[in-house]
Structure formats: structure tokens, C-alpha cells
Amino acid sequence: MKKLIEVSEAIDFIKDGDTLLVGGFGMSGTPLTLIDAIAASDKKDLTVVSNNLGEVGRGLGKLLDAGCLKKAKGSYFTTNREAVRAWSEGELEIELIPQGTLAEAVRCGGAGIAGFYTKTAAGTQLAEGKEEKEFDGETYILERAIRGDVSIIKGLKADTFGNIVYDHTARNFNVAMATASDLVIAEVDEIVEVGEIPPKDVVTPHLFIDYVVLNKYVKKGGVYVEQ
Amino acid sequence: MKKLIEVSEAIDFIKDGDTLLVGGFGMSGTPLTLIDAIAASDKKDLTVVSNNLGEVGRGLGKLLDAGCLKKAKGSYFTTNREAVRAWSEGELEIELIPQGTLAEAVRCGGAGIAGFYTKTAAGTQLAEGKEEKEFDGETYILERAIRGDVSIIKGLKADTFGNIVYDHTARNFNVAMATASDLVIAEVDEIVEVGEIPPKDVVTPHLFIDYVVLNKYVKKGGVYVEQ
Amino acid sequence: MNNELRVKVAKRVAEELNDGDIINLGVGIPTLIPDYLGDKKVYLHSENGLLGMGPTPPEDEINMDLISASKKPITMDIGASLFDSSDSFVMIRGGHIDMAVLGALQIDETGEIANWAIPGKTILGVGGAMDLVAGAKKIIIASSHQAKDGSPKFVKKLTFPSSGARKVDMLVTEHAVFKFKDGGCELVEILSDISVEELRDITDANFTVNQESMNL
Amino acid sequence: MNNELRVKVAKRVAEELNDGDIINLGVGIPTLIPDYLGDKKVYLHSENGLLGMGPTPPEDEINMDLISASKKPITMDIGASLFDSSDSFVMIRGGHIDMAVLGALQIDETGEIANWAIPGKTILGVGGAMDLVAGAKKIIIASSHQAKDGSPKFVKKLTFPSSGARKVDMLVTEHAVFKFKDGGCELVEILSDISVEELRDITDANFTVNQESMNL
Numbered sequence: 001m002k003k004l005i006e007v008s009e010a011i012d013f014i015k016d017g018d019t020l021l022v023g024g025f026g027m028s029g030t031p032l033t034l035i036d037a038i039a040a041s042d043k044k045d046l047t048v049v050s051n052n053l054g055e056v057g058r059g060l061g062k063l064l065d066a067g068c069l070k071k072a073k074g075s076y077f078t079t080n081r082e083a084v085r086a087w088s089e090g091e092l093e094i095e096l097i098p099q100g101t102l103a104e105a106v107r108c109g110g111a112g113i114a115g116f117y118t119k120t121a122a123g124t125q126l127a128e129g130k131e132e133k134e135f136d137g138e139t140y141i142l143e144r145a146i147r148g149d150v151s152i153i154k155g156l157k158a159d160t161f162g163n164i165v166y167d168h169t170a171r172n173f174n175v176a177m178a179t180a181s182d183l184v185i186a187e188v189d190e191i192v193e194v195g196e197i198p199p200k201d202v203v204t205p206h207l208f209i210d211y212v213v214l215n216k217y218v219k220k221g222g223v224y225v226e227q
Numbered sequence: 228m229k230k231l232i233e234v235s236e237a238i239d240f241i242k243d244g245d246t247l248l249v250g251g252f253g254m255s256g257t258p259l260t261l262i263d264a265i266a267a268s269d270k271k272d273l274t275v276v277s278n279n280l281g282e283v284g285r286g287l288g289k290l291l292d293a294g295c296l297k298k299a300k301g302s303y304f305t306t307n308r309e310a311v312r313a314w315s316e317g318e319l320e321i322e323l324i325p326q327g328t329l330a331e332a333v334r335c336g337g338a339g340i341a342g343f344y345t346k347t348a349a350g351t352q353l354a355e356g357k358e359e360k361e362f363d364g365e366t367y368i369l370e371r372a373i374r375g376d377v378s379i380i381k382g383l384k385a386d387t388f389g390n391i392v393y394d395h396t397a398r399n400f401n402v403a404m405a406t407a408s409d410l411v412i413a414e415v416d417e418i419v420e421v422g423e424i425p426p427k428d429v430v431t432p433h434l435f436i437d438y439v440v441l442n443k444y445v446k447k448g449g450v451y452v453e454q
Numbered sequence: 455m456n457n458e459l460r461v462k463v464a465k466r467v468a469e470e471l472n473d474g475d476i477i478n479l480g481v482g483i484p485t486l487i488p489d490y491l492g493d494k495k496v497y498l499h500s501e502n503g504l505l506g507m508g509p510t511p512p513e514d515e516i517n518m519d520l521i522s523a524s525k526k527p528i529t530m531d532i533g534a535s536l537f538d539s540s541d542s543f544v545m546i547r548g549g550h551i552d553m554a555v556l557g558a559l560q561i562d563e564t565g566e567i568a569n570w571a572i573p574g575k576t577i578l579g580v581g582g583a584m585d586l587v588a589g590a591k592k593i594i595i596a597s598s599h600q601a602k603d604g605s606p607k608f609v610k611k612l613t614f615p616s617s618g619a620r621k622v623d624m625l626v627t628e629h630a631v632f633k634f635k636d637g638g639c640e641l642v643e644i645l646s647d648i649s650v651e652e653l654r655d656i657t658d659a660n661f662t663v664n665q666e667s668m669n670l
Numbered sequence: 671m672n673n674e675l676r677v678k679v680a681k682r683v684a685e686e687l688n689d690g691d692i693i694n695l696g697v698g699i700p701t702l703i704p705d706y707l708g709d710k711k712v713y714l715h716s717e718n719g720l721l722g723m724g725p726t727p728p729e730d731e732i733n734m735d736l737i738s739a740s741k742k743p744i745t746m747d748i749g750a751s752l753f754d755s756s757d758s759f760v761m762i763r764g765g766h767i768d769m770a771v772l773g774a775l776q777i778d779e780t781g782e783i784a785n786w787a788i789p790g791k792t793i794l795g796v797g798g799a800m801d802l803v804a805g806a807k808k809i810i811i812a813s814s815h816q817a818k819d820g821s822p823k824f825v826k827k828l829t830f831p832s833s834g835a836r837k838v839d840m841l842v843t844e845h846a847v848f849k850f851k852d853g854g855c856e857l858v859e860i861l862s863d864i865s866v867e868e869l870r871d872i873t874d875a876n877f878t879v880n881q882e883s884m885n886l
Contacts, residue, residue, distance in 0.1 A: 025502045026525040028518055078579035088576055100543030100585035107540040112763030112805050114362035117341040119588040123619040135341035161749040168520035169503045175538035194749040202751035205721045207692045207766050222516035252718045253741040255734055305795035315792055327759030327801035334756040339547030339589050346804040350835040388533040395736035395752060396719045402754035421533040429535035432505045434476045434550050449732035
């Protein structure tokens with residue numbers, strides 16, 4: 001498979017200061033192997049866009065602990081008390097975005113749409129500094145599209161072209177994140193022959209995927225563990 | 228199945244002057260049975276939003292011939308020369324919208340998004356009267372969301388909850404149209420027991436569908452024909 | 455609030471749900487509601503990408519890639535469907551959720567709520583709260599009547615950061631049920647042995663009393 | 671333009687396609703390209719909702735719910751995927767199509783094109799033309815050098831309605847290949863027995879001549 005590369009090669013595409021879009025919701029659908037490799041590298045000043053920042057010492061939490069991060073954009077960071085601490089001590093910038101706005105902003109980033117008007121958060125602290133506009137008598141705020149330098153996503157399977165399917169609710173942010181960076185790397189549990197995923201079942205078509213790496217973790221008892 | 232109704236009941240939800248969102252691309256994925264019933268009714272002054280207006284005397288072309296239409300919004304009408312004639316003689320208003328803008332505007336209509344900025348058509352005749360805005364040095368135009376009073380879409384199968392799957396490229400505009408009206412009616416070839424469509428295969432979840440009707444046409448030689 | 459009172463609130467909210475409704479349940483009391491629906495069949499929406507959320511699986515069937523928005527393992531009901539986050543919020547923001555049942559930190563007398571941040575504390579989580587407030591067709595708040603320190607949660611004017619301009623439809627606490635309409639609030643039912651006067655004592659918000667529904 | 675010349679243009683454009691490219695082909699000459707790719711494997715995107723468009727099926731396998739954007743019956747290549755129109759235009763507008771090969775009514779010397787409407791005629795179809803012009807990573811125009819009436823299509827300034835501000839990358843006609851860069855145009859190759867001077871006679875646009883690639 002031409003797109004299949006080693007994890008070490010994959011993270012070479014990430015440069016200091018890059019914006020990284022990372023799929024997942026909590027620990028589900030998180031590219032754990034790629035994150036491990038980034039945490040073990042000396043990459044720094046990364047901005048991570050992801051719904052959460054993992055948990056303490058797990059998932060994206062490892063990037064925080066390893067000192068790779070400058071900033072995190074997402075909807076919910078309180079599940080990682082280290083993120084809260086780092087923010088309160090000025091070690092980490094945080095930008096809080098409503099979950100639906102985050103999902104839509106990333107989709108727009110991949111869709112050639114520069115911005116969109118939503119009612120979500122209008123009139124709240126999270127709308128401060130954002131343009132307002134009335135449509136049919138209601139106030140909407142302008143949200144800008146979000147794009148990244150590199151996206152890392154987690155699929156269940158890829159075929160040899162790079163078509164991706166996901167495990168149950170692990171589609172979450174992976175589908176949008178896969179569309180919105182200059183370079184997109186998918187981590188998967190398994191690679192199957194092209195043709196094994198029927199055309200109607202493909203969730204992320206291969207044109208969005210630049211490279212594929214294999215997950216070093218295996219699922220046991222419903223949870224990914226070291227092999 | 229609670230959502231299953233007769234075609235005659237279904238079209239009773241459509242009132243004179245309504246805006247009707249209609250799925251399909253050319254004749255593919257077009258709710259032919261519902262269109263027949265509307266054409267046979269005395270409904271008038273309808274605005275139809277659909278990529279095309281069928282062909283002469285076929286699909287949405289029947290609504291034109293039956294005098295049901297005031298206006299058509301879509302991306303490509305030249306495949307129906309009657310639509311071209313009706314427009315040039317002032318019998319039909321036409322609003323031309325780039326295909327991608329149409330798809331996105333309808334999706335936004337169903338997504339609680341009032342408008343979006345796209346580069347498509349910026350600087351062209353189709354952008355006349357539309358707000359422009361610069362993002363990162365490029366000109367985008369503001370496109371407004373499109374909503375309807377009633378959507379009529381065409382699926383391959385519905386389960387008894389109203390979950391829908393489509394035949395190959397017949398997803399086209401049906402998926403977005405199913406989200407963007409106050410009332411949504413799906414025409415399908417077959418109704419299957421709930422559970423027969425696996426959760427990962429559902430394309431339009433049942434929460435978007437208010438009513439389901441059965442297609443009176445059957446497919447022979449790849450084309451829908453009268454039974 | 456003890457579990458008995460939480461169940462009381464959940465049961466009362468369950469009465470408001472209609473057969474066939476699409477429901478999104480917030481954390482806390484709302485998660486108790488599915489146990490008290492009786493014969494009513496509702497469809498539970500989980501914002502991380504599932505319509506048709508079923509009960510917790512047995513230990514040996516847990517898959518942490520089939521979870522709720524609270525990140526707990528779940529199952530899928532028959533007729534369920536899976537989708538990604540952007541499509542999930544099409545449903546929420548686009549008005550396709552019949553009812554959201556949410557907790558709140560404060561509710562003001564117009565029905566505006568605060569449910570994501572306390573001033574002076576770290577404000578690092580909002581999740582889907584604001585999207586649900588902006589988009590659900592109907593919103594019921596299920597909450598303890600007072601904060602843990604005994605201060606009123608149901609106030610004249612929010613002092614905590616608002617979750618959005620949209621007003622909720624109903625507030626159910628262990629003591630009472632209130633409905634919001636046209637910028638005002640009405641007491642429609644008392645659920646404990648409290649009197650209307652005692653209720654006013656522990657409530658900062660102004661409310662009128664529906665004489666008919668209160669049998670007064 | 672006769673079929674031989676159309677094939678010549680298609681073959682020349684085919685040389686520009688790279689193995690593994692995601693390609694969207696407009697109507698007319700571009701549809702001939704797949705026959706001249708040799709060993710190169712490209713993926714054809716059809717804006718009505720398919721990546722991996724295969725050849726026309728035999729008569730008895732036609733399904734009019736598996737069609738191209740030109741509404742012709744097609745097949746699916748191995749590894750194909752199906753999606754709806756809004757996702758399809760995420761791909762187009764979002765810059766995920768490596769190359770669009772389109773026809774044009776006019777091309778100006780800066781690379782701006784007109785390919786959807788003729789002034790004074792009914793303007794009732796645009797389809798995905800403007801989305802492709804706005805979003806494809808690279809755009810090649812495959813066209814006859816002159817209009818049917820012999821008038822130049824390759825002009826100084828568009829007189830037909832523009833398809834968008836975005837400039838195309840290359841123009842291939844039966845006579846020549848032009849590249850567009852920094853608002854100007856360069857002749858890089860002659861494909862017929864025409865001289866540069868004769869080419870200028872049938873071309874309204876100004877162009878420079880690449881001495882190196884022309885072996886001058």
C-alpha cells in the first residue's frame with residue numbers, strides 16, 4: 001500500500017509551531033500511536049485543535065505533559081485537570097469553542113467555506129469580539145473556518161487506497177478533521193484490500209487521506225491496550 | 228409503520244404558495260410518485276428548489292406542465308427546454324444557483340446556519356447583489372441558507388422508523404433536502420423491518436423523516452417504469 | 455440533593471416526554487429519565503454521533519468506541535444510526551431534537567439559563583451545552599431548587615455567564631414545576647409539601663401562580 | 671472540431687495527469703481522456719456523488735441511479751465511494767480535487783474563463799462549473815481553438831460572463847498548449863503544423879513564446 005508509512009516518518013511531517021487537528025471524543029477515536037510518537041519527539045509550540053485534551057497522562061494529555069503544546073482549541077478541557085492547571089499557570093493557551101461550532105468550523109475549513117453564521121453562543125462570553133448579524137430578526141454570530149497544517153485521525157480500517165471506516169461512535173470529529181489540513185494522516189487498526197469496503201460504506205473517501213499508519217495498540221475488553 | 232401514509236394524504240400537507248425542496252439529480256433520486264400526485268392536484272404558485280426541473284414532461288417537468296409552479300431555484304435547467312421556454316415567456320421565475328452553493332445552502336437550512344461565505348461565483352453575474360467579504364486576502368460572497376415548507380425526497384428503502392438508504396448516486400440532493408423543511412416526506416421502493424438497516428449504514432436517520440410513501444413505479448432495465 | 459429527590463425530578467420530567475420524541479439528555483438528573491418512561495418509546499440522541507442510545511452494556515460487552523457524550527459505555531437500540539460530530543450538530547442546531555433536558559447552574563425568571571461556567575472559577579468546558587440551548591425545539595431544566603450552599607439557583611437575573619439568549623420552556627425541581635412564557639414565569643405545580651410562600655422564600659426569581667393547575 | 675482533433679487534445683491533456691490524481695472531467699473533450707491514460711491510474715470524481723467512476727456499463731447492467739454528472743449510466747471502479755451532493759462539493763470547493771479538465775466558451779489572456787453562459791442567450795444552467803473553477807487545485811481547459819463561427823475563443827478580455835475570478839493553469843487546443851502564470855500567458859507547445867504567426871492570427875489574446883520548450 002503506497003500510503004502506508006512508519007509512524008516515525010509520519011510525524012516528520014509535523015513542524016514546530018504547526019496547528020494539528022486531532023480526531024476523537026475523549027479517548028474514543030483518538031490516534032494514540034501517533035500521539036505517543038509526537039510526545040516522544042522534541043516537537044514544540046504546537047497548537048492542537050481537538051474536542052478535548054485527552055485525560056491526565058492519556059491521549060492528548062501526553063502532548064501536554066511532554067511540553068509540546070502552546071495552545072489548545074476545543075470544547076471541553078475539564079476532563080484533564082492537568083490542562084486546567086497548565087492554563088491557570090499560564091503554561092497553555094486555551095480557546096474554548098462550543099462543540100457544534102467546532103465541528104462545523106472544521107468542516108468549513110475542509111469545504112472551502114471561510115465562515116458561517118450560527119445562533120450558538122450568540123449573546124454569551126464566547127461570542128465576545130465576534131461579528132454579529134441579524135437574519136430574520138434573530139442574532140447570529142460569524143464563526144471562522146478552522147484549518148490545520150496536519151490532521152491526525154483514527155479509523156478502524158483503511159483499504160489500500162486509503163478509504164476509511166470507523167468503529168461505532170468513533171467517527172466523531174475524525175470525519176471533519178480528515179478534510180481540513182494540508183496533510184492528513186490516518187491511524188488504523190487494520191488495512192484491508194481495496195474492494196473490501198463497499199462504496200456505500202466508505203465514510204472518509206481516500207482523496208482526503210495522504211498517509212496511513214498502523215495502530216500499535218490492540219483492543220482488549222473494549223479498551224486499547226499495549227500489545 | 229406509523230409514518231407510512233398514502234400519497235394522497237402526503238400531498239395534502241402541501242399548500243398553494245409553498246416552497247418545496249425536491250431531491251434528485253436529473254431523474255435519479257427523484258420522488259416520481261409524489262410529483263405525479265402533485266401534478267394531478269390543483270396546487271399552484273409553488274416554488275420548487277431542486278438541482279434540475281426534470282425533463283420535458285418527466286419528473287418535475289410534470290409540475291411545470293400542470294401549471295403548479297411559480298418559481299424554480301436550481302443549478303441547471305437547460306435539460307428541460309419547456310422550463311427555458313416558460314421562463315423566456317415570463318411564465319416561470321428562475322433563480323440560478325451554482326450546484327455546490329445550492330447543496331451547501333440547503334444543508335445550512337437544515338443545520339441552523341443562517342449563511343456562509345464561499346468563493347464560488349465571487350465576481351460573477353451570479354454574485355450580483357450579494358454581500359462580499361474578504362478573508363485572508365480573498366473575496367468571498369455571503370450565501371443565505373435555503374429552507375422549505377415541505378421536502379419530498381426519494382430513498383431506496385426505509386425501515387419502519389423511517390431510517391433511509393439510497394441507491395448508489397441517488398443520494399445526491401436527497402440527503403440535504405431531507406433536513407431543511409418543516410415537513411419531510413420520503414418516497415421509497417421498499418419498507419423493511421426496523422433493525423434490517425445496520426446503524427452504520429443509515430444515511431438519513433429517522434429523526435429527519437416525518438412521513439413515508441411507497442413508490443408506485445418499479446425499476447426495469449435500470450429505469451423506473453409504471454407497474 | 456439525595457437520590458430519592460433526583461428520581462422525583464426525573465419522573466416528573468419523564469411525564470413531559472411524548473411517544474416518538476427525539477431527546478437529548480444532559481449529565482446528572484436527566485440521565486435517570488429513561489428508567490421512568492413506562493410505555494413511552496423515545497429516541498435518545500447522543501451528540502458524539504448516535505441516535506438510538508440504549509442502556510449500559512454488561513461488562514464483557516463494553517466497547518469504548520461506543521460511548522455516550524458523557525464518555526460512558528452504551529449500547530445501540532434497534533433502529534439506531536451512527537454519524538459524525540458535524541452531522542450530529544446539524545441535528546441539534548437545526549431544530550431536529552424535540553427536547554433537551556439539561557441541568558443548570560442558574561435559571562433566571564425569563565427562562566435564560568447559565569449551565570457552563572461559574573465566574574472566578576476556571577471556565578474550560580462548554581461541550582454541546584450552548585448548541586442544545588440554541589437549537590433544541592423544547593428545553594426542560596431538571597435541577598435542584600437551590601445550590602449546594604442553599605443559595606437560590608432560580609434568580610431574577612443571571613450572575614453566572616449565560617448559555618445563550620434562547621429561553622427554556624420549563625423548570626422542574628424537587629419542589630415545583632415552572633413554565634416560562636413571553637419573558638415571564640409561572641408556577642404550575644408543587645411537587646413537595648412546600649407552600650407557595652415558602653417556595654418564594656427560597657426563590658429569588660419572581661413568578662406568577664397558575665390558579666387553575668394549582669387547584670387554588 | 672472533428673473527432674480526430676478532439677482525441678488529439680484529450681491525449682495531450684492526459685499527459686498532464688499524474689498517477690494517483692483525483693480528477694473531475696467536464697463534458698465534451700474531457701470525457702475522452704480516460705481512454706488515453708496508459709498505465710496511469712487516476713480517480714474520477716463525479717460531482718453528483720461518486721469518487722471512482724468506471725466506464726459505461728453494458729446495456730443489461732445499466733442502473734439510472736448510478737450515473738455521471740452528465741446523467742449517463744456509469745460503473746464504479748474498485749475502491750469507489752458514494753456520498754451526497756453537499757459532501758461532494760466539500761471535495762470540490764475545499765481543494766481536494768487535484769485537477770479539473772473543463773471546456774470553455776472563452777478564455778482570456780490572464781486565464782480567466784467563461785464556460786456557462788452566452789450573452790443574449792438564455793442563461794439557465796451553471797451546474798458545478800463555478801464550484802470547480804473556484805476549488806480545483808489545478809484547472810486545464812480542453813477546447814477547440816476557435817468558436818464554430820471561426821471567431822477567437824482565446825481573447826484579450828472576456829466578453830461572455832465570467833465563471834469566477836480564479837485563473838486556470840493551462841489551455842490545450844488542437845493547435846497549441848498555453849500556460850498561465852502571474853496574470854500572463856505563454857505558448858509552450860505547438861500541436862499542429864501551424865506557425866506561431868498563424869497562431870497569433872487566429873488568437874485574440876496576447877501571449878509570449880517559451881523559447882526553450884518550443885525549441886526556438
